[in-house]
Amino acid sequence: MSQREGNLEDDAQADTPISLLPHLEAKIRQTHSLAHLLSKYAEQLLEEYVQHQGDPFGLPGFSPPRLPVAGLSAPAAGHTGLSLPERLRLDAAALEALPALLDVVRRRQAELNPRAPRLLRCLEDAALQARALGAALDTVLAALGAAAPGPRPPPPAAAAAANSAAGVFSAKVLGLHVCSLYGEWVSRTEGDLGQLVPGGPA
Amino acid sequence: MPAGRPGPVAPSARRLPPLPLVLLLCVLGAPRGGSGAHTAVISPQDPTLLIGSSLQATCSVHGDPPGATAEGLYWTLNGRRLPPELSHLLNTSTLALALANLNGSRQQSGDNLVCHARDGSILAGSCLYVGLPPEKPFNISCWSRNMKDLTCRWTPGAHGETFLHTNYSLKYKLRWYGQDNTCEEYHTVGPHSCHIPKDLALFTPYEIWVEATNRLGSARSDVLTLDVLDVVTTDPPPDVHVSRVGGLEDQLSVRWVSPPALKDFLFQAKYQIRYRVEDSVDWKVVDDVSNQTSCRLAGLKPGTVYFVQVRCNPFGIYGSKKAGIWSEWSHPTAASTPRSERPGPGGGACEPRGGEPSSGPVRRELKQFLGWLKKHAYCSNLSFRLYDQWRAWMQKSHKTRNQDEGILPSGRRGAARGPAR
Numbered sequence: 045m046s047q048r049e050g051n052l053e054d055d056a057q058a059d060t061p062i063s064l065l066p067h068l069e070a071k072i073r074q075t076h077s078l079a080h081l082l083s084k085y086a087e088q089l090l091e092e093y094v095q096h097q098g099d100p101f102g103l104p105g106f107s108p109p110r111l112p113v114a115g116l117s118a119p120a121a122g123h124t125g126l127s128l129p130e131r132l133r134l135d136a137a138a139l140e141a142l143p144a145l146l147d148v149v150r151r152r153q154a155e156l157n158p159r160a161p162r163l164l165r166c167l168e169d170a171a172l173q174a175r176a177l178g179a180a181l182d183t184v185l186a187a188l189g190a191a192a193p194g195p196r197p198p199p200p201a202a203a204a205a206a207n208s209a210a211g212v213f214s215a216k217v218l219g220l221h222v223c224s225l226y227g228e229w230v231s232r233t234e235g236d237l238g239q240l241v242p243g244g245p246a
Numbered sequence: 247m248p249a250g251r252p253g254p255v256a257p258s259a260r261r262l263p264p265l266p267l268v269l270l271l272c273v274l275g276a277p278r279g280g281s282g283a284h285t286a287v288i289s290p291q292d293p294t295l296l297i298g299s300s301l302q303a304t305c306s307v308h309g310d311p312p313g314a315t316a317e318g319l320y321w322t323l324n325g326r327r328l329p330p331e332l333s334h335l336l337n338t339s340t341l342a343l344a345l346a347n348l349n350g351s352r353q354q355s356g357d358n359l360v361c362h363a364r365d366g367s368i369l370a371g372s373c374l375y376v377g378l379p380p381e382k383p384f385n386i387s388c389w390s391r392n393m394k395d396l397t398c399r400w401t402p403g404a405h406g407e408t409f410l411h412t413n414y415s416l417k418y419k420l421r422w423y424g425q426d427n428t429c430e431e432y433h434t435v436g437p438h439s440c441h442i443p444k445d446l447a448l449f450t451p452y453e454i455w456v457e458a459t460n461r462l463g464s465a466r467s468d469v470l471t472l473d474v475l476d477v478v479t480t481d482p483p484p485d486v487h488v489s490r491v492g493g494l495e496d497q498l499s500v501r502w503v504s505p506p507a508l509k510d511f512l513f514q515a516k517y518q519i520r521y522r523v524e525d526s527v528d529w530k531v532v533d534d535v536s537n538q539t540s541c542r543l544a545g546l547k548p549g550t551v552y553f554v555q556v557r558c559n560p561f562g563i564y565g566s567k568k569a570g571i572w573s574e575w576s577h578p579t580a581a582s583t584p585r586s587e588r589p590g591p592g593g594g595a596c597e598p599r600g601g602e603p604s605s606g607p608v609r610r611e612l613k614q615f616l617g618w619l620k621k622h623a624y625c626s627n628l629s630f631r632l633y634d635q636w637r638a639w640m641q642k643s644h645k646t647r648n649q650d651e652g653i654l655p656s657g658r659r660g661a662a663r664g665p666a667r
Contacts, residue, residue, distance in 0.1 A: 097353075098324055098353040109367070157354060211373070213288075213292075213358060213370075213373050216355065216358070216373070
């Protein structure tokens with residue numbers, strides 16, 4: 045753990061009134077538990093999603109091109125090498141971007157799979173869950189004094205339409221990426237918060 | 247609520263996806279060669295085809311990385327590699343595919359036709375929609391609950407199997423004027439149903455029809471014309487009470503209340519009662535219960551639990567001449583008929599076993615005989631009590647067997663039961 049990470053909890057203890065420390069601890073545990081729960085839901089979402097897209101989605105070894113998604117990338121390879129506050133801030137930023145992306149996927153799937161209510165509900169729930177986890181993480185960051193200075197840049201807003209239409213296959217692949225990203229970031233958040241949980245891994 | 251696609255779509259026509267999705271994709275930028283990103287384009291994109299038709303498709307490789315050719319490319323459809331003889335090189339950068347006699351799409355989101363590089367990586371994809379145009383929906387039936395709403399059901403044409411998502415839209419309008427309206431609450435009583443909750447006119451006919459639409463076309467049902475008052479149903483009668491009729495062992499009295507929502511209009515309402523023995527699945531129906539709110543069931547078995555239900559048909563409401571629609575049955579109400587008189591001490595009350603004479607007519611005849619004896623003979627000690635003691639003595643030999651079988655045939659003690667709730 046970097047010196048900066050080691051100071052994160054010390055700073056929190058120094059700045060936080062004694063009476064609030066148990067509450068902060070409880071909040072961290074609660075948020076960590078939520079992230080753990082959502083990791084499981086994210087796996088279910090992915091399974092539900094691939095089931096409705098048809099083969100080869102869901103087949104072992106299916107590996108479509110990993111196209112970048114606006115406003116969100118997968119956790120970088122060097123993510124674990126960053127300081128804990130920075131990792132948590134990245135987690136929070138990703139969780140803020142995910143709801144809009146999941147909603148886009150849901151609306152597209154409502155056209156492609158209108159008779160898949162469970163899938164549509166899973167996507168809707170995932171957007172709400174990401175928002176809830178993000179809000180909880182923001183609270184933890186603020187309590188720790190580790191929130192990013194100034195407001196976070198908003199996720200990319202809708203702009204003028206592009207000149208090309210996306211085909212259905214591309215839409216299916218994009219939805220797969222978004223669902224995968226949701227799982228990756230929720231899992232990453234769980235791991236990062238785990239380092240804050242008292243008694244958790246250093 | 248399913249979002250339906252509009253009418254027939256030409257094979258090469260494409261709809262713009264929603265705005266935010268377009269944004270997501272337009273910032274993807276040009277595919278990056280060497281990164282595994284799409285570097286080819288399949289044409290046509292997302293075609294719609296009839297079952298049994300053919301498809302000619304191409305996979306054209308972009309010039310990135312430089313020198314990329316179509317050599318070694320191959321196709322898969324829904325994850326299965328297509329035989330090489332179905333493909334051929336059109337030119338150095340284009341692989342063509344010919345599919346014939348297509349089957350219906352395996353999933354409603356479209357069959358996945360994918361162009362792969364030699365190493366198996368995905369270069370491009372296109373979704374095929376293979377199916378049938380919808381057939382005419384038919385058999386529309388509608389009913390109104392208490393004149394407040396209208397629910398309609400229909401049967402999809404050709405059993406609904408078109409292999410494509412088919413949207414059904416229930417439309418309605420007042421017969422001689424007014425605009426077309428579209429029902430909005432679907433699947434209320436099954437997959438092909440819709441509910442119109444309010445703002446319905448009475449005493450004037452509606453025209454109702456169903457439109458079925460998918461990527462290959464549309465079809466419209468015949469028009470059903472009806473007046474809401476002719477298709478009224480109501481709630482089951484509430485407060486159904488079933489009680490004994492004094493000591494009469496073969497009768498039960500059934501009372502109920504008119505369904506409150508229409509109680510001021512049910513002058514000609516009809517009711518039906520059905521009842522069954524507790525352990526039976528066979529209902530007996532009493533059909534000729536006209537505009538009454540009570541009925542006496544007769545010819546029942548003594549000492550038997552009966553389940554009773556009542557339903558209502560608001561026939562003739564507001565002068566309607568149509569048959570009306572029966573409500574659902576009320577919740578079952580149970581009651582038991584009185585048992586036959588018990589034998590004396592030492593015996594349980596049993597219904598006669600097979601082979602023994604029925605107690606009913608025998609006891610009646612015996613009663614008459616004892617009455618005659620008392621009048622004409624000096625047998626003042628004779629009484630029903632003596633007869634019952636004799637019966638108990640006769641049944642002593644059956645007592646053990648009854649105990650082994652547990653519950654007595656009537657299953658109950660001799661005390662009279664009040665009406666069930």
